[in-house]
Amino acid sequence: MKDQYNPLFDPLMANNVCLAGQLLLLDLIEKVEPYCKLLQSNTDGIFVKVEKEEDIPKIKEVAAEWEKRTRLDLEWEVFDKIFQKDVNNYIIIDKNGKYKSKGAYVKKLNDLDYDLPIVNKALIEYFTKGIDVGTTITNCNSLREFQKIVKVSNKYLYATLGEVKLPEKVLRVFASNDENAPGVYKIKLKNKDGEEQEVAEKIGNTPERCFIDNDIVTDKEVPPTLDKEYYIEIAQKRLNDFLGIPNKRKKPAKKKSE
Template sequence: MFKHDWLVVIMDTDSQQEHIFINDREAHNEFYNQHKNDIWIGFNSNGYDRYILKSLVCGFDPKVVNDFIIEQRKKGWEFSRTFNKIQLFNYDVMVNRAYSLKQLEAFMGHDIRETTVSFDIDRKLTEQELQEVIFYCRHDVQETMQVFSHQLGEFQAQMALVNEFKLPLRNISKTQAQLSATILAATKLPKEITEQNDISFPSTMKISKYTQVVDFFKNYSEENKELSTTISGVPHKFGGGGIHGAIPKYQFECGPDEYMIMADVDQLYPTLMIVYDLLSRAVSQPEKFENILSTSLELKAAGKKKEREPYKRICNITYGSEGDKYNAMYDPRNRLLVCIFGQLLLLDLIEKLEHIPSMKLIQSNTDGILVRIKKNDFQLFDDIVFEWEERTKLHMSFDFYKKIYQKDVNNYIVIDYDGKHKSKGAYVKKLSPLDYDLPIVNEAVIKYFVDGTRVKKTINQCNELIKFQKVTKISGKFEYAIYGKRRQSERVFRLFASKNGKQLMKVKNGTPQKIGYTPESCKIDNSDVTNKAVPDWLDREWYVKVAKKRIKDFLG
C-alpha cells in the first residue's frame, strides 16, 4: 500500500492460479464477488488484510484505511460499520503472535530479504519499483501458504469446531477462545460481578500440615499474590499462576527396585469447573460444557485422537477465556478459584503421599507431580491416589520414567524405559519448522542426555547450515540495526557464528546495544539456506560452548 499505488496478490489453491491486481478496483471486486463464498487465508489478515479488501469492495480509499490501522494504531472494524456488511470468510494463520511472518520464513530457512522500495514514497512507483514490490508481495503470499501447510492441524481443529457444533462458516474468522464462548452461549457479565474477588476453598480438601498455604490464599490479593515455601523438602511457589516446585539441578536414574512416576490429573481445570461449579458464570448452559468434557474424556479413553480434538480444544481454552476481559466468558473470580482449587488439591495429595516411607517428591506443576518410590511401596501409592480421586472427584494417569535431568520445574527432560524422551523448556523443547532457532544446540543437548553423545561429536558431524541458524528480530523499541559500522535496512536477521565476522547490534537513541544470545562475531545470510552446506568460516566452537553452558545449567 503506497500513497499513489496499491497492489493485491491472491493465490487460488483450487485453480492453482495467481492473481495480481494493481490499482484495479473493478477487477479486484469482480474476483471477490466470484469467490466470496470461499475461505480466504492470510497472515495477520484479521488485523489488516481483510479491512483493506473490504475497503476496496466498499469504495473507500484503501490508503486511508491503511493509515488508520498502521499509523493511528486503530482497529480496522472501528473505521466503518459498513465493513460488517461485507461477507468474508477469513482464516488468519498468525496463530503464534510472538513471531512475524519474516521470522517464520527465517525459521523455515527461506529467503527473508526485504524490498528496497520505501512505503513512504510520495509519488507514483516507477515500473522497476513496481516489479520489485510485486516480487516481494508474491513471495510473502507463497510463504503464507507454507506457514498454513505447517499449521494445517490448527485449521482442521478450527473447522472441526465449526462443523461439530453446527456454527455458520463466518465463525472461521474467530479465535478459538471466541468460538468457545459462542459454542457455550456465553453472555458478558455485568461489571459488578466481574469485580467480585471473594475466596473460597474446595469442600473436599483435607490439609493439616501445610496450613501456611491455605492461610496465604485466605489473604490472597494483588499485594500478596505469591508464596514461596518448602513442601516435602522441595522449594515451591504458590499464586495466581499455579503450583510450581522442583528440586533444582537434579538428575536421577531408577535402580532395579525403584519407580519414577509422573502422575497427571486428566483435564484438571475443566474438571474443577464442573465438579466445583467454577465454570464462567457467563455461560448460560453449563450442562453443555459438562457434556463436552465427558465426550473428550471418553474419546481419549477410546484412543480416538482426531475425533477428540474439537472437544479437547474447548476444554483447554475455557479456563484462559475466563481471564480474558475481551471474551464473553470473562469471569476473573472463577478463574482464580479454579487455579487455587487445583493447587490446594495437589498439595492435599502430596501431604498424604508423605506417609509413604520411600516417597521423594521431584517436582510439582500445574496439573501433576513427579515422584520416586520403592517398587514395594507402589500399592500404597496407588491406594492413596485412589482415595484422593474418590474424595476430590479428580482422576489421575501414571507414566513411568527411568531417568530425569531437571534444571527447574520449567526445564527438564525425562527418559522412559524404551529410550524415548519427553522434554520441557527452551533448551530441550521439541522444535518445528516454524520454531527452528539454534537447532544444532538443542539437538546436541538432547543427545547428550538421552544417549550420552558428546556435544562436539553432534556439532562437528553436522553439515546442514540451517541447523546453525540464529534468528533475531530488532523490535520497534529500536531504530535500526548495525552490522559492524554499516546501518541495516532489514529488521529480521539470520545469523551464523563466524571465525572472521562482525557484530550485529541494535541502536536506540544513537547508542548501539548488544543483542542477547547472538555471537559477537557473526555473518548474516538472509537468502535461502535450506540446502546449503556448512562453510569453512563457520565457528563451530561457539555452538559447542553454548550447548555445554546449557548442559551445565541443568547439572550445576
C-alpha cells in the same frame, strides 16, 4: 483467564484455579509420601520416585481415594530417568529411550520456532544417548541447525552488521570465527542534548562476531567461518544448568596499554 484481551478475562478466578490445584496436589503429596519420594510438583501434576515396584499398587490405592474425594482424575506414566533444571525445564525418558521434554533448552522445535536447534539437539543426544555435546555439534554440517533468529521490533529504525545498514528486520545470525567479523546491532533514536541522535544497541544473545545469511539455508553446508566452539559453549552452559554445575564466569579482557 489472565489474558486481558480475552472475553473470559478474570485474574481473580485464574489465581483461584491455580491455587486450588496446588493445594489439592499438596494434599495428594502428603498422602503418597510414605511410599515414594517427591521429585517435582507443579500446578497440575507431580513426579515421584518409587524405590520398589510392589509399592505402586499401594500408591495408586491412596491416589484413588484422593480422586474420589476431590472428584479429579489422575493419569499415570512411568519413566526411567528425569533430568531437570527446574519445574519448567526438564526431560523425562522411558525404558525404550523415548522422551518428553518441557522448556526452551530441550523442547522439540518446529519450522516456525527453529532457533539454535543444534544446541537443543546436543542436549537431547546427551540425555538420551550419552553423546557428548561437543561431539554432536562438531559432527553437524547443516548450516540451518546453527541459526539464531532475531527480530528487530518497530521501536528501532533498522539493524546493522557492524556499520553496514541491513534492509531486513528479521535476521538469521551465525557465529563467526573471523577475528575481524562484526557484531549485529539495532538502531534507535535517542534524545541527547536536545537533539535526536541514532544510537546503536547490540542485539541480545547474539555472538560478538557473526555473519548473516538470510537466503534459503535448508541445504547449505557449514562454511569454514562458522564458529562451532561458540555453540559448544552455549550447550555446555545449559547442560551445567541441568546437572547443577556452576558455570565459570569469564574474566573481562584487560585493555592493552597504548
